[in-house]
Amino acid sequence: PGRFADSAAQMQAGKVKRAFGVPANTTLAVVATNAAFSKVQVTKVAQMGHLGLARVLEPVHTTLDGDVVFALATGKVEADLNTVGMVGAACVAEAVLRGARSARGLGGVPAARDLAGEAGPRATDAEA
Structure with a gap:
Protein backbone atom coordinates (compact mmCIF):
# COMPACT_ATOMS: atom_id res chain seq x y z
CA PRO A 1 0.00 0.00 0.00
CA GLY A 2 1.06 3.58 -0.54
CA ARG A 3 3.12 3.00 -3.68
CA PHE A 4 2.70 3.84 -7.33
CA ALA A 5 2.68 1.12 -9.98
CA ASP A 6 5.90 0.85 -11.96
CA SER A 7 4.44 1.82 -15.34
CA ALA A 8 7.44 0.57 -17.34
CA ALA A 9 7.35 -2.84 -15.61
CA GLN A 10 3.57 -3.07 -16.12
CA MET A 11 4.01 -2.34 -19.83
CA GLN A 12 6.85 -4.87 -20.21
CA ALA A 13 4.76 -7.53 -18.47
CA GLY A 14 1.98 -6.97 -21.00
CA LYS A 15 -0.45 -5.71 -18.37
CA VAL A 16 -0.99 -2.38 -20.14
CA LYS A 17 -2.45 -2.89 -23.59
CA ARG A 18 -3.74 0.60 -24.29
CA ALA A 19 -3.37 4.13 -23.08
CA PHE A 20 -4.18 4.82 -19.44
CA GLY A 21 -7.70 6.03 -20.26
CA VAL A 22 -7.87 9.48 -21.79
CA PRO A 23 -4.42 10.42 -23.13
CA ALA A 24 -3.45 12.70 -20.25
CA ASN A 25 0.07 11.55 -19.45
CA THR A 26 1.84 14.38 -21.23
CA THR A 27 4.70 16.35 -19.72
CA LEU A 28 5.42 19.76 -21.24
CA ALA A 29 8.60 21.71 -20.52
CA VAL A 30 10.17 24.96 -21.65
CA VAL A 31 13.86 25.84 -21.58
CA ALA A 32 14.22 29.62 -21.88
CA THR A 33 17.55 31.39 -22.11
CA ASN A 34 18.80 34.90 -22.73
CA ALA A 35 21.51 33.51 -25.04
CA ALA A 36 21.94 34.71 -28.61
CA PHE A 37 21.22 31.41 -30.38
CA SER A 38 20.12 30.59 -33.91
CA LYS A 39 17.04 28.50 -34.64
CA VAL A 40 19.25 25.43 -35.08
CA GLN A 41 20.96 26.06 -31.74
CA GLY A 75 19.29 36.88 -27.98
CA LYS A 76 20.74 39.11 -25.26
CA VAL A 77 24.10 37.49 -24.40
CA GLU A 78 26.71 35.16 -25.86
CA ALA A 79 26.66 31.71 -24.26
CA ASP A 80 28.02 28.22 -24.81
CA LEU A 81 25.42 25.97 -26.42
CA ASN A 82 26.51 22.81 -24.59
CA THR A 83 26.47 24.51 -21.21
CA VAL A 84 23.01 25.96 -21.77
CA GLY A 85 21.74 22.57 -22.94
CA MET A 86 23.20 20.74 -19.94
CA VAL A 87 21.87 23.28 -17.45
CA GLY A 88 18.53 23.27 -19.26
CA ALA A 89 18.27 19.48 -18.90
CA ALA A 90 19.06 19.72 -15.18
CA CYS A 91 16.41 22.42 -14.76
CA VAL A 92 13.79 20.36 -16.62
CA ALA A 93 14.49 17.37 -14.35
CA GLU A 94 14.24 19.51 -11.22
CA ALA A 95 11.03 21.16 -12.43
CA VAL A 96 9.37 17.78 -13.03
CA LEU A 97 10.40 16.59 -9.55
CA ARG A 98 9.10 19.79 -7.95
CA GLY A 99 5.84 19.42 -9.81
CA ALA A 100 5.46 15.81 -8.71
CA ARG A 101 6.22 16.71 -5.10
CA SER A 102 3.72 19.57 -4.98
CA ALA A 103 0.89 17.95 -6.99
CA ARG A 104 -2.36 16.86 -5.36
CA GLY A 105 -4.41 13.84 -6.35
CA LEU A 106 -7.35 14.27 -8.70
CA GLY A 107 -10.28 12.10 -9.68
CA GLY A 108 -9.38 9.33 -7.28
CA VAL A 109 -5.79 9.09 -8.51
CA PRO A 110 -3.41 9.85 -5.62
CA ALA A 111 -0.37 12.08 -5.90
CA ALA A 112 2.96 11.41 -4.19
CA ARG A 113 2.08 13.75 -1.31
CA ASP A 114 -1.23 11.93 -0.79
CA LEU A 115 0.69 8.70 -0.23
CA ALA A 116 3.48 10.22 1.88
CA GLY A 117 1.40 12.57 4.01
CA GLU A 118 0.82 16.30 3.66
CA ALA A 119 4.54 17.14 3.88
CA GLY A 120 5.13 15.19 0.68
CA PRO A 121 7.86 12.65 -0.02
CA ARG A 122 11.47 13.22 0.95
CA ALA A 123 13.64 14.30 -1.96
CA THR A 124 15.48 10.98 -1.90
CA ASP A 125 12.19 9.08 -2.23
CA ALA A 126 11.06 11.07 -5.28
CA GLU A 127 14.44 10.79 -6.98
CA ALA A 128 14.90 7.05 -6.42
Missing part, protein backbone atom coordinates in the same frame (compact mmCIF):
# COMPACT_ATOMS: atom_id res chain seq x y z
CA VAL A 42 17.65 26.58 -29.93
CA THR A 43 16.45 23.29 -31.41
CA LYS A 44 19.53 21.62 -29.93
CA VAL A 45 18.74 23.14 -26.52
CA ALA A 46 15.24 21.65 -26.74
CA GLN A 47 16.70 18.27 -27.70
CA MET A 48 19.06 18.37 -24.75
CA GLY A 49 16.17 19.41 -22.51
CA HIS A 50 14.56 16.05 -23.24
CA LEU A 51 17.38 14.47 -21.24
CA GLY A 52 15.85 16.09 -18.17
CA LEU A 53 12.58 14.27 -18.82
CA ALA A 54 14.40 10.97 -19.32
CA ARG A 55 16.24 11.38 -16.02
CA VAL A 56 13.06 11.52 -13.95
CA LEU A 57 10.23 9.94 -15.96
CA GLU A 58 9.91 6.28 -16.84
CA PRO A 59 8.61 5.53 -19.31
CA VAL A 60 9.01 8.72 -21.32
CA HIS A 61 8.13 9.44 -24.97
CA THR A 62 5.80 6.47 -25.43
CA THR A 63 2.87 6.37 -27.83
CA LEU A 64 0.66 6.84 -24.76
CA ASP A 65 1.78 10.42 -24.13
CA GLY A 66 2.93 13.58 -25.84
CA ASP A 67 6.02 14.53 -23.85
CA VAL A 68 7.68 17.58 -25.36
CA VAL A 69 10.28 20.24 -24.57
CA PHE A 70 10.18 23.68 -26.17
CA ALA A 71 13.08 26.12 -26.11
CA LEU A 72 13.45 29.82 -26.74
CA ALA A 73 16.26 32.34 -26.69
CA THR A 74 15.96 36.11 -26.31
Whole structure:
Protein backbone atom coordinates (compact mmCIF):
# COMPACT_ATOMS: atom_id res chain seq x y z
CA PRO A 1 0.00 0.00 0.00
CA GLY A 2 1.06 3.58 -0.54
CA ARG A 3 3.12 3.00 -3.68
CA PHE A 4 2.70 3.84 -7.33
CA ALA A 5 2.68 1.12 -9.98
CA ASP A 6 5.90 0.85 -11.96
CA SER A 7 4.44 1.82 -15.34
CA ALA A 8 7.44 0.57 -17.34
CA ALA A 9 7.35 -2.84 -15.61
CA GLN A 10 3.57 -3.07 -16.12
CA MET A 11 4.01 -2.34 -19.83
CA GLN A 12 6.85 -4.87 -20.21
CA ALA A 13 4.76 -7.53 -18.47
CA GLY A 14 1.98 -6.97 -21.00
CA LYS A 15 -0.45 -5.71 -18.37
CA VAL A 16 -0.99 -2.38 -20.14
CA LYS A 17 -2.45 -2.89 -23.59
CA ARG A 18 -3.74 0.60 -24.29
CA ALA A 19 -3.37 4.13 -23.08
CA PHE A 20 -4.18 4.82 -19.44
CA GLY A 21 -7.70 6.03 -20.26
CA VAL A 22 -7.87 9.48 -21.79
CA PRO A 23 -4.42 10.42 -23.13
CA ALA A 24 -3.45 12.70 -20.25
CA ASN A 25 0.07 11.55 -19.45
CA THR A 26 1.84 14.38 -21.23
CA THR A 27 4.70 16.35 -19.72
CA LEU A 28 5.42 19.76 -21.24
CA ALA A 29 8.60 21.71 -20.52
CA VAL A 30 10.17 24.96 -21.65
CA VAL A 31 13.86 25.84 -21.58
CA ALA A 32 14.22 29.62 -21.88
CA THR A 33 17.55 31.39 -22.11
CA ASN A 34 18.80 34.90 -22.73
CA ALA A 35 21.51 33.51 -25.04
CA ALA A 36 21.94 34.71 -28.61
CA PHE A 37 21.22 31.41 -30.38
CA SER A 38 20.12 30.59 -33.91
CA LYS A 39 17.04 28.50 -34.64
CA VAL A 40 19.25 25.43 -35.08
CA GLN A 41 20.96 26.06 -31.74
CA VAL A 42 17.65 26.58 -29.93
CA THR A 43 16.45 23.29 -31.41
CA LYS A 44 19.53 21.62 -29.93
CA VAL A 45 18.74 23.14 -26.52
CA ALA A 46 15.24 21.65 -26.74
CA GLN A 47 16.70 18.27 -27.70
CA MET A 48 19.06 18.37 -24.75
CA GLY A 49 16.17 19.41 -22.51
CA HIS A 50 14.56 16.05 -23.24
CA LEU A 51 17.38 14.47 -21.24
CA GLY A 52 15.85 16.09 -18.17
CA LEU A 53 12.58 14.27 -18.82
CA ALA A 54 14.40 10.97 -19.32
CA ARG A 55 16.24 11.38 -16.02
CA VAL A 56 13.06 11.52 -13.95
CA LEU A 57 10.23 9.94 -15.96
CA GLU A 58 9.91 6.28 -16.84
CA PRO A 59 8.61 5.53 -19.31
CA VAL A 60 9.01 8.72 -21.32
CA HIS A 61 8.13 9.44 -24.97
CA THR A 62 5.80 6.47 -25.43
CA THR A 63 2.87 6.37 -27.83
CA LEU A 64 0.66 6.84 -24.76
CA ASP A 65 1.78 10.42 -24.13
CA GLY A 66 2.93 13.58 -25.84
CA ASP A 67 6.02 14.53 -23.85
CA VAL A 68 7.68 17.58 -25.36
CA VAL A 69 10.28 20.24 -24.57
CA PHE A 70 10.18 23.68 -26.17
CA ALA A 71 13.08 26.12 -26.11
CA LEU A 72 13.45 29.82 -26.74
CA ALA A 73 16.26 32.34 -26.69
CA THR A 74 15.96 36.11 -26.31
CA GLY A 75 19.29 36.88 -27.98
CA LYS A 76 20.74 39.11 -25.26
CA VAL A 77 24.10 37.49 -24.40
CA GLU A 78 26.71 35.16 -25.86
CA ALA A 79 26.66 31.71 -24.26
CA ASP A 80 28.02 28.22 -24.81
CA LEU A 81 25.42 25.97 -26.42
CA ASN A 82 26.51 22.81 -24.59
CA THR A 83 26.47 24.51 -21.21
CA VAL A 84 23.01 25.96 -21.77
CA GLY A 85 21.74 22.57 -22.94
CA MET A 86 23.20 20.74 -19.94
CA VAL A 87 21.87 23.28 -17.45
CA GLY A 88 18.53 23.27 -19.26
CA ALA A 89 18.27 19.48 -18.90
CA ALA A 90 19.06 19.72 -15.18
CA CYS A 91 16.41 22.42 -14.76
CA VAL A 92 13.79 20.36 -16.62
CA ALA A 93 14.49 17.37 -14.35
CA GLU A 94 14.24 19.51 -11.22
CA ALA A 95 11.03 21.16 -12.43
CA VAL A 96 9.37 17.78 -13.03
CA LEU A 97 10.40 16.59 -9.55
CA ARG A 98 9.10 19.79 -7.95
CA GLY A 99 5.84 19.42 -9.81
CA ALA A 100 5.46 15.81 -8.71
CA ARG A 101 6.22 16.71 -5.10
CA SER A 102 3.72 19.57 -4.98
CA ALA A 103 0.89 17.95 -6.99
CA ARG A 104 -2.36 16.86 -5.36
CA GLY A 105 -4.41 13.84 -6.35
CA LEU A 106 -7.35 14.27 -8.70
CA GLY A 107 -10.28 12.10 -9.68
CA GLY A 108 -9.38 9.33 -7.28
CA VAL A 109 -5.79 9.09 -8.51
CA PRO A 110 -3.41 9.85 -5.62
CA ALA A 111 -0.37 12.08 -5.90
CA ALA A 112 2.96 11.41 -4.19
CA ARG A 113 2.08 13.75 -1.31
CA ASP A 114 -1.23 11.93 -0.79
CA LEU A 115 0.69 8.70 -0.23
CA ALA A 116 3.48 10.22 1.88
CA GLY A 117 1.40 12.57 4.01
CA GLU A 118 0.82 16.30 3.66
CA ALA A 119 4.54 17.14 3.88
CA GLY A 120 5.13 15.19 0.68
CA PRO A 121 7.86 12.65 -0.02
CA ARG A 122 11.47 13.22 0.95
CA ALA A 123 13.64 14.30 -1.96
CA THR A 124 15.48 10.98 -1.90
CA ASP A 125 12.19 9.08 -2.23
CA ALA A 126 11.06 11.07 -5.28
CA GLU A 127 14.44 10.79 -6.98
CA ALA A 128 14.90 7.05 -6.42
